[in-house]
Amino acid sequence: MNDPNKELFIRYPQNPIITVENLPYSANTVFNAGAVKIDNKYILLMRIEDRRGISHLTLAQSKDGMSDWQIDPQPSLIPKPDRYPEEIWGIEDPRITFLEEEKIWAITYTAYSRAGPLVSLLISKDFKKFKRLGPIMPPENKDAALFPVKFNGRWIMINRPVCNRPGVGTHIWLSFSPDLKHWGEHQILIHSREGSWWDANKIGLSPPPLKTKDGWLILYHGVKTTVSGAIYRLGLALLDLKDPRIILARSNEWVFKPKEKYEIFGDVDKVVFPCGWIQDKEKILLYYGGGDSCIALATANISELLKWLKEHNSQIKV
Numbered sequence: 001m002n003d004p005n006k007e008l009f010i011r012y013p014q015n016p017i018i019t020v021e022n023l024p025y026s027a028n029t030v031f032n033a034g035a036v037k038i039d040n041k042y043i044l045l046m047r048i049e050d051r052r053g054i055s056h057l058t059l060a061q062s063k064d065g066m067s068d069w070q071i072d073p074q075p076s077l078i079p080k081p082d083r084y085p086e087e088i089w090g091i092e093d094p095r096i097t098f099l100e101e102e103k104i105w106a107i108t109y110t111a112y113s114r115a116g117p118l119v120s121l122l123i124s125k126d127f128k129k130f131k132r133l134g135p136i137m138p139p140e141n142k143d144a145a146l147f148p149v150k151f152n153g154r155w156i157m158i159n160r161p162v163c164n165r166p167g168v169g170t171h172i173w174l175s176f177s178p179d180l181k182h183w184g185e186h187q188i189l190i191h192s193r194e195g196s197w198w199d200a201n202k203i204g205l206s207p208p209p210l211k212t213k214d215g216w217l218i219l220y221h222g223v224k225t226t227v228s229g230a231i232y233r234l235g236l237a238l239l240d241l242k243d244p245r246i247i248l249a250r251s252n253e254w255v256f257k258p259k260e261k262y263e264i265f266g267d268v269d270k271v272v273f274p275c276g277w278i279q280d281k282e283k284i285l286l287y288y289g290g291g292d293s294c295i296a297l298a299t300a301n302i303s304e305l306l307k308w309l310k311e312h313n314s315q316i317k318v
């Protein structure tokens with residue numbers, strides 16, 4: 001018989017995989033990392049918040065994607081507010097996409113400007129040298145990632161502008177560009193739900209979209225406000241392969257939520273926040289921040305996720 005409480009994402013037993021104690025220099029926390037696999041090496045581009053409160057990005061590498069992480073002694077990217085004033089309060093939450101035709105990695109990240117968080121873009125061929133392309137979405141906007149291919153000659157980026165008008169939810173949007181620089185045709189992709197739903201009022205993309213045989217798999221976070229603060233949980237959606245404006249499925253239930261100590265208690269309690277996942281054949285390795293204070297790993301099977309999503313599909317706005 002099927003176990004109704006069986007978890008789809010299985011936590012790595014040795015979680016968390018990286019904490020501030022593992023860093024070669026002093027910092028406040030390490031969390032929300034982008035993730036890629038290059039030449040059989042698993043690479044995390046980690047967000048490290050220093051003891052001032054300002055974040056930068058540092059690389060860690062491992063042979064199996066689980067253990068023995070080698071952390072660079074120096075950051076890869078530090079905020080450069082002299083040249084890029086929008087980075088004054090830090091750079092955060094990188095999401096990495098391999099642009100297949102260009103054979104280049106595109107990294108969207110949050111630059112924390114005086115006017116609020118915005119989306120910036122940088123590219124790299126090897127994760128040794130990085131080139132900033134600058135801000136691509138004005139504040140307040142974050143949780144952005146590119147698709148790895150163009151659609152009818154245009155790039156598509158998922159992003160999440162914030163609306164501060166009372167009673168108006170914060171939704172996941174799509175934007176289009178011919179050149180990665182000029183973005184337009186902004187439109188809502190997934191609405192946050194309302195009332196008591198797990199994904200009421202505020203949602204955002206988690207890792208970049210993942211191509212599967214059935215469509216682009218989307219893992220997104222829902223932020224439910226409660227009397228004891230927000231809870232960050234994760235749900236799934238599926239977008240049409242040829243036209244990602246079309247939602248094929250969206251889960252009614254969350255699929256992963258804070259449960260372990262390192263997810264419940266941290267600088268921010270009750271948060272699971274993935275920025276990267278790596279596909280290994282049928283398996284997915286999901287790297288997520290726990291409580292804004294560590295990096296943890298969970299694995300899932302892609303066909304099981306797709307099956308579950310079909311069984312839990314509801315696009316009804318309630």
Ligand code: BMA
Nearest residue numbers: 032092093268271273289292
């Ligand atoms: C979001 C982002 C994440 C963070 C999360 C929980 O808005 O800023 O970086 O992990 O909040 O604090």
